[in-house]
Amino acid sequence: MVSFCPNCNKKLGNLKTGLVYRTKDKRFCSIKCKKQYGKKQKIDNKEYKRKCNRCGKVWYSSVLKEKELERELKKNRSYQVATGFGMLAGSWLAAGAGMQTNRNKNALQDSLNKLRKCPNCSSITYKEKIV
Numbered sequence: 110m111v112s113f114c115p116n117c118n119k120k121l122g123n124l125k126t127g128l129v130y131r132t133k134d135k136r137f138c139s140i141k142c143k144k145q146y147g148k149k150q151k152i153d154n155k156e157y158k159r160k161c162n163r164c165g166k167v168w169y170s171s172v173l174k175e176k177e178l179e180r181e182l183k184k185n186r187s188y189q190v191a192t193g194f195g196m197l198a199g200s201w202l203a204a205g206a207g208m209q210t211n212r213n214k215n216a217l218q219d220s221l222n223k224l225r226k227c228p229n230c231s232s233i234t235y236k237e238k239i240v
């Protein structure tokens with residue numbers, strides 16, 4: 110009997126051990142296959158569908174991408190608190206690092222804002238739903 114890997118569709122041997130790598134609810138034909146398909150979360154291909162309240166334009170934005178940006182922003186925020194203490198202690202180096210972080214933070218916030226703005230009229234009021 111010939112079977113195929115449910116993840117990568119590779120033809121499997123006749124051995125029962127064709128799908129040897131497991132996670133909680135999935136089986137994979139190889140380590141490579143597991144790496145590629147195992148970590149995939151449902152959120153991967155989700156998108157925000159947004160409709161502008163002002164002009165009615167509909168646009169899409171990747172949920173994953175925004176989550177990543179938010180995570181980076183959060184990281185930068187906590188880092189800033191830490192360097193804040195450094196500045197109190199009079200550390201010139203820490204102050205420099207803080208400024209660098211600020212720039213990164215602004216860039217991140219910028220990209221996030223861009224994704225959340227109507228591409229047509231730049232309005233930031235919209236209805237959103239995840240599709």
Ligand SMILES: [Zn+2]
Pocket residue numbers: 114115116117118119137138139142143
């Ligand atoms: Zn496979």
Ligand SMILES: [Zn+2]
Pocket residue numbers: 161162163164165166227228229230231232
């Ligand atoms: Zn608009």
